[in-house]
Amino acid sequence: MDTSGTVSSARQAGDSDGLEALARVGLIAYGVVHLLIAWLALQLAWGGGGGGDSADQSGAMSTLAEQPFGKPLLWVVAIGLFALAVWQLAELFAQLPGLRGTGERKKKAATGSAKSVAKAAVYVFLGITALRFATGGGSSxxxxxxxxxxxxxxxxxxxxxxxxxxxxxxxxxxxxxxxxxxxxxxxxxxxxxxxxxxxxxxxxxxxxxxxxxxxxxxxxxxxxxxxxxxxxxxxxxxxxxxxxxxxxxxxxxxxxxxxxxxxxxxxxxAFxxxxxxxxx
Structure with a gap:
């Protein structure tokens, strides 16, 4: 099967200015989530170890949801994270020619493909978590x-x-x-x-x-x-x-x-x- 057209389309998607702008939003959201997790962990360390939101991604999303305009912001966060996943998958398709190669080239492409899939899965998971809290259905x-x-x-x-x-x-x-x-x-x-x-x-x-x-x-x-x-x-x-x-x-x-x-x-x-x- 000739995948050259698919690879070319994926590269064009990855180079899209619009998608890159959304991916930038996703990276900012990714950074914010980690800063919130760090803040919750510090509260856990110095606040007696009990109460408050969980020191994880759900706690970070919950903290965002509780802020003024928090739920609309979570929609923006979710869209950015999904765009970041698509941007990452564009890199996966860019690796396809290398998978048809041999030796070190094939090994490098296989490793890169696995990393791209794993990263995209993380971004999708975080995007879904953001959506759940944006719609009031979030949980621990x-x-x-x-x-x-x-x-x-x-x-x-x-x-x-x-x-x-x-x-x-x-x-x-x-x-x-x-x-x-x-x-x-x-x-x-x-x-x-x-x-x-x-x-x-x-x-x-x-x-x-x-x-x-x-x-x-x-x-x-x-x-x-x-x-x-x-x-x-x-x-x-x-x-x-x-x-x-x-x-x-x-x-x-x-x-x-x-x-x-x-x-x-x-x-x-991430910023x-x-x-x-x-x-x-």
Missing amino acids: SSSDQQGAVAGVFSWPGGRFLVGAAALVLIGVGAYHVRKGVTRKFMKEVDTARASARERTLIERFGLVGYPAKGVALALVGGLVGWAAVTFDPDKASGLDGAMRTLLDAPFGKALLTVVALGIAAFGVF FRARHPRRT
């Missing part, structure tokens, strides 16, 4: 995740599937840490028009933000894995549960504060991506 991400894990447990081999999902989450967390340490996140930003000061700031926020987000994702994966080991879906308490687990550790307040500040740095990095997006 932790309870949703626990319900999903309970459902998977009822499948044949469900316990092993949950364990595999935990390993994937831990692996994604490790990937984020590695991406931060090796500075590979700089490939996501077009720094050609950025000033020297901006390039320095972009690098510093990425160096702090990616490892912090990686630690948070690995903790979520650890909780999902513990749910598989104990065969107890209540243990899969999502990002909010990971934050609370970190708080309960020795020097928990300090550790949670460091992670929260790192997640805030990741949010600021720089919106300012200097790298086209597919």
Whole structure:
């Protein structure tokens, strides 16, 4: 099957000024969500560890919904995130020629395709979450995740599937840490028009933000894995549960504060991506 027409159309979509403008809105929304999660985590660390919104994406969306004009703003956030997913999928189609290649080219295209699909899925999930809160139907991400894990447990081999999902989450967390340490996140930003000061700031926020987000994702994966080991879906308490687990550790307040500040740095990095997006 000749996919050249599809690839060409995808590239045109990815280069569309209108889609890029919406994707910029999505990146700003993505950054805001992370800043709100960081703020909720800091409240959790220094507010006694109880009450308030969950320190996760649902808590962030709930916080937005409670603001003046919050629900219309959530509609804008959702549209931007969906556009960001489409923009990311355009990059997936751009990888198709490489998948027909051999050797290192094919391996690089396969890796890039998997990353594009994963990122698009995250943006779609966040967009759907924003829509649910915009329409008044939002709920805790932790309870949703626990319900999903309970459902998977009822499948044949469900316990092993949950364990595999935990390993994937831990692996994604490790990937984020590695991406931060090796500075590979700089490939996501077009720094050609950025000033020297901006390039320095972009690098510093990425160096702090990616490892912090990686630690948070690995903790979520650890909780999902513990749910598989104990065969107890209540243990899969999502990002909010990971934050609370970190708080309960020795020097928990300090550790949670460091992670929260790192997640805030990741949010600021998303703003720089919106300012200097790298086209597919």
